[in-house]
Amino acid sequence: MRIGVLTAGGDCPGLNAVIRSVVHRGLTGHGDEIIGFEDGFKGLLEGRYRPLDLNAVSGILARGGTILGSARLERARLHEAADNAEELCQTYGIDVLIPIGGEGTLTAARMLADAGMPVVGVPKTIDNDISATDRTFGFDTAVTVATEAIDRLKTTAESHQRVMVVEVMGRHAGWIALESGMAGGAHGICIPERPFDPADLVAMIEERFARGKKFAVICVAEGAHPIQGSMAYGYGEIDAYGHERFMGIGTRLAEELANRLGKEARPVILGHVQRGGVPTAYDRVLATRFGWHAVEAAHEGAFGHMTGLRGTSIEMVPLKDAITELKRVPEDRIREAESVF
Amino acid sequence: MRIGVLTAGGDCPGLNAVIRSVVHRGLTGHGDEIIGFEDGFKGLLEGRYRPLDLNAVSGILARGGTILGSARLERARLHEAADNAEELCQTYGIDVLIPIGGEGTLTAARMLADAGMPVVGVPKTIDNDISATDRTFGFDTAVTVATEAIDRLKTTAESHQRVMVVEVMGRHAGWIALESGMAGGAHGICIPERPFDPADLVAMIEERFARGKKFAVICVAEGAHPIQGSMAYGYGEIDAYGHERFMGIGTRLAEELANRLGKEARPVILGHVQRGGVPTAYDRVLATRFGWHAVEAAHEGAFGHMTGLRGTSIEMVPLKDAITELKRVPEDRIREAESVF
Amino acid sequence: MRIGVLTAGGDCPGLNAVIRSVVHRGLTGHGDEIIGFEDGFKGLLEGRYRPLDLNAVSGILARGGTILGSARLERARLHEAADNAEELCQTYGIDVLIPIGGEGTLTAARMLADAGMPVVGVPKTIDNDISATDRTFGFDTAVTVATEAIDRLKTTAESHQRVMVVEVMGRHAGWIALESGMAGGAHGICIPERPFDPADLVAMIEERFARGKKFAVICVAEGAHPIQGSMAYGYGEIDAYGHERFMGIGTRLAEELANRLGKEARPVILGHVQRGGVPTAYDRVLATRFGWHAVEAAHEGAFGHMTGLRGTSIEMVPLKDAITELKRVPEDRIREAESVF
Amino acid sequence: MRIGVLTAGGDCPGLNAVIRSVVHRGLTGHGDEIIGFEDGFKGLLEGRYRPLDLNAVSGILARGGTILGSARLERARLHEAADNAEELCQTYGIDVLIPIGGEGTLTAARMLADAGMPVVGVPKTIDNDISATDRTFGFDTAVTVATEAIDRLKTTAESHQRVMVVEVMGRHAGWIALESGMAGGAHGICIPERPFDPADLVAMIEERFARGKKFAVICVAEGAHPIQGSMAYGYGEIDAYGHERFMGIGTRLAEELANRLGKEARPVILGHVQRGGVPTAYDRVLATRFGWHAVEAAHEGAFGHMTGLRGTSIEMVPLKDAITELKRVPEDRIREAESVF
Known part of the structure; x- marks a missing residue:
């Protein structure tokens, strides 16, 4: 043949x-x-x-x-x-x-x-x-890379009292976010299948801080989206030069959380490292x-x-x-x- | 509850x-x-x-x-x-x-x-x-650890023209050997489910050497065993002090191959690293x-x-x-x- | 004591x-x-x-x-x-x-x-x-994390004919970019110590493409900056809502290269994964x-x-x-x- | 040129x-x-x-x-x-x-x-x-591989109350044992530069067990040797078939410790994985x-x-x-x- x-x-x-x-x-x-x-x-x-x-x-x-x-x-x-x-x-x-x-x-x-x-x-x-x-x-490789990143971010978040938002791949389905979020022990997971309400995340983070766990890690799929009207920032925005500037959900969610919590919240966008390599x-x-x-x-x-x-x-x-x-x-x-x- | x-x-x-x-x-x-x-x-x-x-x-x-x-x-x-x-x-x-x-x-x-x-x-x-x-x-962790070891051994075997025998865990079933052997690209895999004939491995290695691939990696489950009478060395032996000395199949197979091939063959026994850690x-x-x-x-x-x-x-x-x-x-x-x- | x-x-x-x-x-x-x-x-x-x-x-x-x-x-x-x-x-x-x-x-x-x-x-x-x-x-951990990312990105860049810009940490000194760039085999490295000219990077990439190497990876320290007047995009910009929006050098350089080369160029911002974990x-x-x-x-x-x-x-x-x-x-x-x- | x-x-x-x-x-x-x-x-x-x-x-x-x-x-x-x-x-x-x-x-x-x-x-x-x-x-790669192994073995030793002896490379100098032992937090380190007394290791392990730390990891260079007369087993031994059988120091030390402590002590011989791979x-x-x-x-x-x-x-x-x-x-x-x- x-x-x-x-x-x-x-x-x-x-x-x-x-x-x-x-x-x-x-x-x-x-x-x-x-x-x-x-x-x-x-x-x-x-x-x-x-x-x-x-x-x-x-x-x-x-x-x-x-x-x-x-x-x-x-x-x-x-x-x-x-x-x-x-x-x-x-x-x-x-x-x-x-x-x-x-x-x-x-x-x-x-x-x-x-x-x-x-x-x-x-x-x-x-x-x-x-x-x-x-x-x-x-898929397993992508989840592994994302989990390793969450593992690393968690120790930093914990000892430096930070809120971290990790954006992983998954435009239409949230599998990577689900499994790396579970494997990494993320406190919140946002996936395309279920629109999220930032208020839920805020409540969870505040409850954690209240009982002395002064950090949180949120794992968000790139295709996740908030329930309508729940977040201030839109997807694409027109910058001062007239260009549309795309802001990923990770960055937007971190800003939203920072605003609502009055605490620093950092986005980390894993990007293409999830689809390359061994x-x-x-x-x-x-x-x-x-x-x-x-x-x-x-x-x-x-x-x-x-x-x-x-x-x-x-x-x-x-x-x-x-x-x-x-x-x-x-x-x-x-x-x-x-x-x- | x-x-x-x-x-x-x-x-x-x-x-x-x-x-x-x-x-x-x-x-x-x-x-x-x-x-x-x-x-x-x-x-x-x-x-x-x-x-x-x-x-x-x-x-x-x-x-x-x-x-x-x-x-x-x-x-x-x-x-x-x-x-x-x-x-x-x-x-x-x-x-x-x-x-x-x-x-x-x-x-x-x-x-x-x-x-x-x-x-x-x-x-x-x-x-x-x-x-x-x-x-x-x-299981996945054990396979991952074993595969990483095989990956490392393969480059050494290749550039230094060696035959390597990697013994992995699996007393009654050969799953770890099977999957790490496949993932690592082992040239021979020995598992408890099917008694092996060292002659087959020798033939395979000689065929490889003949076409210029002057190395081979064999992955063997600790519970694998040769077909009866096909290998010189027994399991346990009595040493000069009268103690019985257990020799694992990895070590025995490496000796057997070395004898038959007239080339060095090194055993590597992975042991407990397969069942510990993250x-x-x-x-x-x-x-x-x-x-x-x-x-x-x-x-x-x-x-x-x-x-x-x-x-x-x-x-x-x-x-x-x-x-x-x-x-x-x-x-x-x-x-x-x-x-x- | x-x-x-x-x-x-x-x-x-x-x-x-x-x-x-x-x-x-x-x-x-x-x-x-x-x-x-x-x-x-x-x-x-x-x-x-x-x-x-x-x-x-x-x-x-x-x-x-x-x-x-x-x-x-x-x-x-x-x-x-x-x-x-x-x-x-x-x-x-x-x-x-x-x-x-x-x-x-x-x-x-x-x-x-x-x-x-x-x-x-x-x-x-x-x-x-x-x-x-x-x-x-x-430092060694940061370089290791960055190098692993570059290793992963390189295989993707190569098989999918991409230009990738990896931004690593280093606000005032370029050590992480230098060593992870060397270890990962980056084709261009930008560090704060020496203002870079995007034209040099463009020339290098075009030379690579000309001889059939249809990809390139650039490693850039977050504190690197172009020689004055050589790049279109400024640091901070005012978005449509009147907020200043900070764009890191990795993102800006990727846009600049994409514009000049007429090819896609993707930024990857490694961020805090470099400072956390084992x-x-x-x-x-x-x-x-x-x-x-x-x-x-x-x-x-x-x-x-x-x-x-x-x-x-x-x-x-x-x-x-x-x-x-x-x-x-x-x-x-x-x-x-x-x-x- | x-x-x-x-x-x-x-x-x-x-x-x-x-x-x-x-x-x-x-x-x-x-x-x-x-x-x-x-x-x-x-x-x-x-x-x-x-x-x-x-x-x-x-x-x-x-x-x-x-x-x-x-x-x-x-x-x-x-x-x-x-x-x-x-x-x-x-x-x-x-x-x-x-x-x-x-x-x-x-x-x-x-x-x-x-x-x-x-x-x-x-x-x-x-x-x-x-x-x-x-x-x-x-050297750094060898130390890294050995340290990863010790990391894995330590969790197993701890939760299963084991004594583990890890043999690493180093025939004439103990650098790998020293640095991987330090990095992995080994409780005892044996190197060629200083003949060791198994009695010291036994005392340390018993002290640990006495204060509730019911495990220990010993890192031993392949070229380490006990002070004369302190250990029962010799290097090479003649087996029942008249062949000399080489037993590495890791295996011998594990046997010695097991005998003296009246507890199981497992050897792990890392071997060639330390010198291959990425x-x-x-x-x-x-x-x-x-x-x-x-x-x-x-x-x-x-x-x-x-x-x-x-x-x-x-x-x-x-x-x-x-x-x-x-x-x-x-x-x-x-x-x-x-x-x-």
């Missing part, structure tokens, strides 16, 4: 582990030939690819990023790809395409599959918000299993499906199940955290 | 997170009173306990070990406890006991439950070999959820059960399901590793 | 290690009595202190923050302390005060020493900018040695001095040598970095 | 950072040409080398091991090299050789220098036992500075010298000063540790 593989979308620790696993399983297990398209779907359209053998993937298991590169693709060009789906396969002589990516990539994958291209997807997102899989690789052991194992099963699925002809974690097993799930609905933090997970939401 | 909690058996990162969670959920969620017995079942029998409030569990979420201490208890004294199960509850005024422990502890828990004590168990083992739960806390974010979240659900189960009267992870949910499973059979690495997980077994 | 100890100023990993060392050496080595003032000089003035024995410092060696708390003190109240220096010593019965702190604290220490209080200082700053000591504890082994050793020597100096009557690292030895240096001039990055250290400055 | 570089001796985190720095400084700063000999002096004698440009050293700064490989060389062949020193230079057209290595390598370097080869050495040892430099790269930020900076100054020294004709850290500066020191005497832990450093030695 000749397998094409590509990585698309934002960075995510574990991408290289999937690529390596596809090559190992394909070559060693089935005698397949593997080619890797560069810069995601762009490479597919532009014919930029290279053969991948054992040497090409040597030493990449624990490396962040992706050796194949990644790029965003405009929707128009995707349609172009879909229109020429079969032709593309013939041109490159590939029997299957394994795209590794997030919601956008999987939607594109489905479009290609519908157009007749044999496709097996591998889901990828640090946000853990793809349905039809218990977890995605990259993947955790958990993510390497999950990514490796995804790669392995993607190759098996290809050989079994399970096209139009993607790999998914279900309990302790990897199962193949239809691409459509993965992309119709975002997996959001349910109410019962919020309750378990025993923090102010 | 008055809740008694204790930790028993070997060390396991996350124990403190469970204790903290029980106290937080009990106190804040239900207005419970919590007492902690010291040194496992010993404290229960000897009446050594202390009240646990929010201050008592402050700052322990990320700390290794257990603030309650742990100890092994002889079977005879356990029967004593079982015989006085109801009396013990009355003495301490507890409405439920939450023992946190491994297979032995859960067996004891069941014995107490059968004798009429209201018990809700929380499973604990770094080995991940308890049935009826997808994972146990402590738990990973994953383990803190799982431990916190277990503690939370144990309290809920107590309030719902789900005695004789323990917490279990099933997919993404925590469910209560009968203690008997957890202790009848060890959870061992199944064949399909071995296949996914693409290493020599 | 009766020794008073206090911690003042911003957080710094290693403070607890110094406190522990003072207690261990004082108690075990000399049979001293140790008391710890709470919240820095405030506790000294307000009589808030507690005795410190071995139990009080048990388990704190590796813990971030300070068990004694810290607070800023207004200058006026310091003069009050100086006016009553001898009286204060009598009130608390202390034979020596060991203040652990940064430039401000050491200046206060000198003031008290001049007013007749027996004082032995211990220098503390993550910025490493105190003269008369080769290094200060906390100290590195290096910092624990240095902090422990400082504490030990401070006690020895107290017994030798070396008042008005502070501990300093000189090569491999700890020496006592006059407080005045430490506070007259900031230790800034010299030209020859800049040259060694082989990055654009 | 044409520069040859090689790495020799055991593994040491930071080797790649030196190689990278030599290439960066040589190429960018001076327009030099750099070649790298493979497998240490072997490659020099056998003509195995490759050109090193910026691409060849891209991405290696943080990688453990050495991209050039390393190997031990027999003394006889070194003499062969010395006899043909000038010829070798002509053959490869190199104007200077930069060998990076430990005591043996530096001795060889001196031999070559005496025979007329222009040589600039770079000292390397995780043991930190080379004279004429305050520190060597690799170097710490400190080691990357030091290694980079060494590489930079080695190139400068080459251009200044400072042959027969090696780079050395003196305070905060890198200075060139005569090779003979580095190799005449091992740098051992002095008495005053032992006193500072406040542990039982």
Whole structure:
């Protein structure tokens, strides 16, 4: 079999582990030939690819990023790809395409599959918000990085009597905030799934100060938002030069709390450190299993499906199940955290 | 409700997170009173306990070990406890006991439950070999520590052309070896579930050397064993002083490989570093959820059960399901590793 | 001897290690009595202190923050302390005060020493900018945290073809930027000691892109500044609500580079994670040695001095040598970095 | 200038950072040409080398091991090299050789220098036992790894009431044991510089148990030894098969303590994890500075010298000063540790 593989979308620790696993399983297990398209779907359209053998993937298991590169693709060009789906396969002589990516990539994958291209997807997102899989690789690494940051901030907050607001990733789903907040013991957690009231946070902090715990750490997802009208500062503001200046929720919430509490409150925006670098052991194992099963699925002809974690097993799930609905933090997970939401 | 909690058996990162969670959920969620017995079942029998409030569990979420201490208890004294199960509850005024422990502890828990004590168990083992739960806390930390060691050893092995044998924990099940071996990219993995043939490892290493990869890392579970008659060295040996000297499988396998290959092969025995210290974010979240659900189960009267992870949910499973059979690495997980077994 | 100890100023990993060392050496080595003032000089003035024995410092060696708390003190109240220096010593019965702190604290220490209080200082700053000591504890931890972040960002930048600007601490001296930039392999480093020209950074980045290295990481100290007139954006700006909004140099530089390059350039502001949490082994050793020597100096009557690292030895240096001039990055250290400055 | 570089001796985190720095400084700063000999002096004698440009050293700064490989060389062949020193230079057209290595390598370097080869050495040892430099790269990483292990073991020892003996590297000098023991807060430290009496350790442990601290961690250098006649077990023993079986001091000391205390005492042998993997930020900076100054020294004709850290500066020191005497832990450093030695 000749397998094409590509990585698309934002960075995510574990991408290289999937690529390596596809090559190992394909070559060693089935005698397949593997080619890797560069810069995601762009490479597919532009014919930029290279053969991948054992040497090409040597030493990449624990490396962040992706050796194949990644790029965003405009929707128009995707349609172009879909229109020429079969032709593309013939041109490159590939029997299957394994795209590794997030919601956008999987939607594109489905479009290609519908157009007749044999496709097996591998889901990828640090946000853990793809349905039809218990977890995605990259998420554990992001949570780990965020938790380490909260651990560090907590000792500072405690001995210097500070309120700290840590903004973590998660535009549409609050998984990273939920789990790093729980793991770090954050006193408040704000997630997109449930609009928060700054008054609740203020009450919690004042109660803490009253009983001698003169610090607090709030973990807020970048996509969290206050209930309407509860906060003074808006999202984007026009500065004196006429530019719109975007202020993240972390910064805004810290200002709001400082104003209400009459105490200093510092924002810390973790940003891209959450999506780079060495993947955790958990993510390497999950990514490796995804790669392995993607190759098996290809050989079994399970096209139009993607790999998914279900309990302790990897199962193949239809691409459509993965992309119709975002997996959001349910109410019962919020309750378990025993923090102010 | 008055809740008694204790930790028993070997060390396991996350124990403190469970204790903290029980106290937080009990106190804040239900207005419970919590007492902690010291040194496992010993404290229960000897009446050594202390009240646990929010201050008592402050700052322990990320700390290794257990603030309650742990100890092994002889079977005879356990029967004593079982015989006085109801009396013990009355003495301490507890409405439920939450023992946190491994297979032995859960067996004891069941014995107490059968004798009429209201018990809700929380499973604990770094080995991940308890049935009826997808994972146990402590396991991810152990795998992480082992993987970091393999990462370090691999660069040394590669640039100094060495064969390294890393022995990790896992007496009856090979989960730690399997996952750290996969995450670290070990070239051979030996686990108790499948007796290994040193000849296979030798063949793999020679094949690697032949194609210019002049190093190899083997990850071996402490409970792995060779197929009968395939290795020269026995387990225990009598030294010149007449003492029996135990040699672990890591050391023995390294000697065997060195002899067969005619090259140096170094053993590294990771030992107790795998079960101590700061738990990973994953383990803190799982431990916190277990503690939370144990309290809920107590309030719902789900005695004789323990917490279990099933997919993404925590469910209560009968203690008997957890202790009848060890959870061992199944064949399909071995296949996914693409290493020599 | 009766020794008073206090911690003042911003957080710094290693403070607890110094406190522990003072207690261990004082108690075990000399049979001293140790008391710890709470919240820095405030506790000294307000009589808030507690005795410190071995139990009080048990388990704190590796813990971030300070068990004694810290607070800023207004200058006026310091003069009050100086006016009553001898009286204060009598009130608390202390034979020596060991203040652990940064430039401000050491200046206060000198003031008290001049007013007749027996004082032995211990220098503390993550910025490493105190003269008369080769290094200060906390610095290595800050550099380590910053380097880990750069490591993570670099893989993302590389595989996703990004320009990243990492802002690290260092208001007056660029040590953290210099060393984390070198350790992380940053392509440009901006420090307060040498105003930078964004045009140099642009030229370097374009040269990199031209030879196929389609990413760059710039490490910038928070106190770095461009040569006059070279950048469009000012420091503080007045937003639409009439508030002044401070924009850090990292954010401004990223915007400037994005504008000039016509490519996305992302800022990452590391902030307080650099000054919290578990100290590195290096910092624990240095902090422990400082504490030990401070006690020895107290017994030798070396008042008005502070501990300093000189090569491999700890020496006592006059407080005045430490506070007259900031230790800034010299030209020859800049040259060694082989990055654009 | 044409520069040859090689790495020799055991593994040491930071080797790649030196190689990278030599290439960066040589190429960018001076327009030099750099070649790298493979497998240490072997490659020099056998003509195995490759050109090193910026691409060849891209991405290696943080990688453990050495991209050039390393190997031990027999003394006889070194003499062969010395006899043909000038010829070798002509053959490869190199104007200077930069060998990076430990005591043996530096001795060889001196031999070559005496025979007329222009040589600039770079000292390397995780043991930190080379004279004429305050520190060597690799040491900080080894101490960091050992300290992390002690941190983990301490929580286990504490909550499970154990005595743990951690054996770290250091055959002739106890630097790693000293600093990781101090950083980890070990209760006893055994180093080659001062023969230890197990009775002192027993007394310390019993005193601890008596005051309720029912655990202890001992950090022992692999080269530490008891005062004569104080311990039952010898070094090497003849087993039942007639083989000599080497038992490290860690294992022996644990047995000795267990026998004397009547309590379990567990050995943990850290082994090669201390010399592999990602170097710490400190080691990357030091290694980079060494590489930079080695190139400068080459251009200044400072042959027969090696780079050395003196305070905060890198200075060139005569090779003979580095190799005449091992740098051992002095008495005053032992006193500072406040542990039982």
